[in-house]
Amino acid sequence: MTDRSQSLFLRALRREPAERTPIWMMRQAGRYLPEYRATRAKAGSFLKLAGNPELACEVTLQPIERYGFDAAILFSDILILPHAMGLGLGFATGEGPYFERPVQSPAAIDALPMPDPESDTGYVMDAVRLIRTNLPEMTPLIGFAGSPWTVATYMIEGGSSKDFATAKKLMLAEPEAAHRLMNHLADATAAYLTAQVRAGADALMIFDSWGGALSPRLYREFSLASQQRIVDQLNQTCPDTPLILFGKGCGQHLELLADTGCAGLGVDWTMDMGEARRRVGDRVALQGNLDPAVMLTTPEVIAREARRVLESFGEGPGHIFNLGHGITPGVDPEHVQVLVETVRGHGETGDGRRET
Amino acid sequence: MTDRSQSLFLRALRREPAERTPIWMMRQAGRYLPEYRATRAKAGSFLKLAGNPELACEVTLQPIERYGFDAAILFSDILILPHAMGLGLGFATGEGPYFERPVQSPAAIDALPMPDPESDTGYVMDAVRLIRTNLPEMTPLIGFAGSPWTVATYMIEGGSSKDFATAKKLMLAEPEAAHRLMNHLADATAAYLTAQVRAGADALMIFDSWGGALSPRLYREFSLASQQRIVDQLNQTCPDTPLILFGKGCGQHLELLADTGCAGLGVDWTMDMGEARRRVGDRVALQGNLDPAVMLTTPEVIAREARRVLESFGEGPGHIFNLGHGITPGVDPEHVQVLVETVRGHGETGDGRRET
Numbered sequence: 001m002t003d004r005s006q007s008l009f010l011r012a013l014r015r016e017p018a019e020r021t022p023i024w025m026m027r028q029a030g031r032y033l034p035e036y037r038a039t040r041a042k043a044g045s046f047l048k049l050a051g052n053p054e055l056a057c058e059v060t061l062q063p064i065e066r067y068g069f070d071a072a073i074l075f076s077d078i079l080i081l082p083h084a085m086g087l088g089l090g091f092a093t094g095e096g097p098y099f100e101r102p103v104q105s106p107a108a109i110d111a112l113p114m115p116d117p118e119s120d121t122g123y124v125m126d127a128v129r130l131i132r133t134n135l136p137e138m139t140p141l142i143g144f145a146g147s148p149w150t151v152a153t154y155m156i157e158g159g160s161s162k163d164f165a166t167a168k169k170l171m172l173a174e175p176e177a178a179h180r181l182m183n184h185l186a187d188a189t190a191a192y193l194t195a196q197v198r199a200g201a202d203a204l205m206i207f208d209s210w211g212g213a214l215s216p217r218l219y220r221e222f223s224l225a226s227q228q229r230i231v232d233q234l235n236q237t238c239p240d241t242p243l244i245l246f247g248k249g250c251g252q253h254l255e256l257l258a259d260t261g262c263a264g265l266g267v268d269w270t271m272d273m274g275e276a277r278r279r280v281g282d283r284v285a286l287q288g289n290l291d292p293a294v295m296l297t298t299p300e301v302i303a304r305e306a307r308r309v310l311e312s313f314g315e316g317p318g319h320i321f322n323l324g325h326g327i328t329p330g331v332d333p334e335h336v337q338v339l340v341e342t343v344r345g346h347g348e349t350g351d352g353r354r355e356t
Numbered sequence: 357m358t359d360r361s362q363s364l365f366l367r368a369l370r371r372e373p374a375e376r377t378p379i380w381m382m383r384q385a386g387r388y389l390p391e392y393r394a395t396r397a398k399a400g401s402f403l404k405l406a407g408n409p410e411l412a413c414e415v416t417l418q419p420i421e422r423y424g425f426d427a428a429i430l431f432s433d434i435l436i437l438p439h440a441m442g443l444g445l446g447f448a449t450g451e452g453p454y455f456e457r458p459v460q461s462p463a464a465i466d467a468l469p470m471p472d473p474e475s476d477t478g479y480v481m482d483a484v485r486l487i488r489t490n491l492p493e494m495t496p497l498i499g500f501a502g503s504p505w506t507v508a509t510y511m512i513e514g515g516s517s518k519d520f521a522t523a524k525k526l527m528l529a530e531p532e533a534a535h536r537l538m539n540h541l542a543d544a545t546a547a548y549l550t551a552q553v554r555a556g557a558d559a560l561m562i563f564d565s566w567g568g569a570l571s572p573r574l575y576r577e578f579s580l581a582s583q584q585r586i587v588d589q590l591n592q593t594c595p596d597t598p599l600i601l602f603g604k605g606c607g608q609h610l611e612l613l614a615d616t617g618c619a620g621l622g623v624d625w626t627m628d629m630g631e632a633r634r635r636v637g638d639r640v641a642l643q644g645n646l647d648p649a650v651m652l653t654t655p656e657v658i659a660r661e662a663r664r665v666l667e668s669f670g671e672g673p674g675h676i677f678n679l680g681h682g683i684t685p686g687v688d689p690e691h692v693q694v695l696v697e698t699v700r701g702h703g704e705t706g707d708g709r710r711e712t
Contacts, residue, residue, distance in 0.1 A: 163684060164649065168653075172650060213626075214626070215625050215628075270570070270571060270605075271572065272572050291571050293520065293521045297525045297529050301528045
């Protein structure tokens with residue numbers, strides 16, 4: 001019987017020594033893979049793919065089968081949760097997500113239902129159960145959700161936004177209503193993530209894609225505080241499940257994020273890993289941070305830049321290799337193989353132990 | 357006879373005491389103003405507006421006449437310089453700028469001509485001369501250009517980009533050619549800015565809109581180094597003209613930017629002014645940094661948030677109030693009046709002296 005808690009990924013998240021740096025990639029189940037595109041075509045739409053546990057399981061496993069990544073991540077979307085609140089999620093071709101019924105008034109905020117994870121997002125929990133059953137025993141499964149601020153931007157703007165003007169206006173001009181929205185989303189997100197753990201997720205991740213668009217005051221008051229609320233609830237409901245917080249463009253807030261009590265932080269590519277490590281000390285593990293654009297260059301450049309990331313973090317435990325953001329659709333799958341082999345081969349001696 | 361060097365803006369840039377904080381706004385001559393939209397309609401296109409000295413002068417003066425801003429900024433575009441290198445600049449409706457002949461090979465880089473500022477961009481220098489003649493004597497005029505890295509992204513990608521994949525690939529896979537491009541752009545930019553000073557500009561600004569998209573190593577090697585090359589050349593050609601460097605999303609590099617020898621740094625809204633000031637000390641003046649999204653809220657919120665920026669910088673010299681990025685088209689002109697009055701009225705006693 002295997003003990004998944006001893007997997008490279010979960011050991012690194014606990015900052016325990018490991019024989020090599022584990023690797024997975026954000027958006028690893030994605031359009032750069034021909035087998036993903038085939039399943040996606042079979043499903044008919046992104047929402048049908050994410051909404052079908054068998055197909056979601058299929059694409060989640062594809063990059064594990066092809067590359068043997070050290071962790072799998074549930075195939076889903078950060079907008080599934082507000083979709084379950086009745087906002088009517090859709091995807092316009094080439095235009096990104098939209099909501100049919102955006103939330104733009106205090107009354108609309110107060111009318112938002114609290115989804116029940118099993119009855120309202122049962123297909124997500126079914127997917128987690130199915131993936132866990134079909135994954136290699138020693139491969140951990142990461143569940144995830146969006147941060148309240150990031151999810152709220154889509155709910156308020158009705159879709160993607162360049163400047164988040166309507167969402168920021170709510171925070172600035174109607175802070176009480178904005179806080180109610182953040183708290184509602186934080187509570188719903190904690191319940192949603194807890195249910196993912198009960199269904200079989202071994203670790204959790206929160207994506208704060210747009211935290212970097214906020215002034216420091218609004219960041220602390222809305223994005224950080226609502227993530228803190230989730231961390232506190234998860235520490236009650238599933239204290240043994242490590243949580244990774246990833247804030248794109250949030251490098252300046254790294255210390256504050258490390259202080260939340262999470263297990264690890266995702267680092268985007270705009271900060272050196274060594275600098276990130278100096279700043280958070282031994283409080284958290286760090287995950288990252290190759291610029292996804294590197295994956296579009298050449299095998300030589302990919303190997304060189306991956307080694308730079310490994311060397312920037314340096315020796316010692318607590319590093320999970322990843323890109324600094326999701327892999328882009330145009331990447332050659334062979335390039336991912338180069339990346340995986342580079343990270344696997346780094347610092348290993350012939351007997352499988354790290355060089356010192 | 358007036359002495360413009362004693363204007364609030366130029367005193368603040370030298371970090372000399374002033375009776376109040378000067379204010380101007382990035383993109384202050386812009387679409388939020390009905391008089392700008394009228395002139396723009398008369399011109400027929402953005403390029404015809406920027407290419408006509410009389411009309412460029414007209415829109416440059418409009419916000420000065422309406423609000424009495426403490427500095428004017430030349431109405432032009434950061435892509436005028438590569439346009440003068442023969443790339444064929446165009447603007448697709450609602451799509452942003454594009455180049456008909458992007459630069460995507462070492463051969464194309466080496467074939468780039470070095471524009472002569474007066475013969476190849478004479479309409480810009482004519483606009484500077486005309487604006488200087490028509491501006492109030494005590495209102496300084498800011499000339500500007502894009503940073504080599506930022507301008508290069510458009511030259512290489514052929515227009516706007518989400519991930520700068522082609523530009524980054526050049527830096528990563530063909531660094532020698534990329535350095536030649538950066539040096540060529542830096543030399544052309546220094547000559548272009550020097551000519552603006554000879555035509556009448558009282559201060560200069562370099563916009564590095566996309567420096568924040570680079571990893572720290574690429575930032576230092578390409579964006580920062582090429583800006584340093586410009587600073588060094590300007591310190592030879594026009595040592596008495598203060599230069600402001602503005603890097604969007606470059607907060608983590610603030611100390612490096614302060615060390616270039618520039619007079620001031622623009623700060624975007626994602627960093628507290630007080631924090632920026634602590635980090636750069638007394639090396640440079642600081643300009644910024646209200647989130648442009650605040651301008652879309654209400655008069656009360658605008659006044660409150662503007663005071664927060666002023667209070668975050670605190671007492672003492674060296675602050676130029678500005679937005680943290682360009683003003684957005686949808687802003688009510690009355691809201692700008694509220695901002696100007698708030699900044700003008702801040703910390704003033706009845707006798708026009710600052711409270712201590």
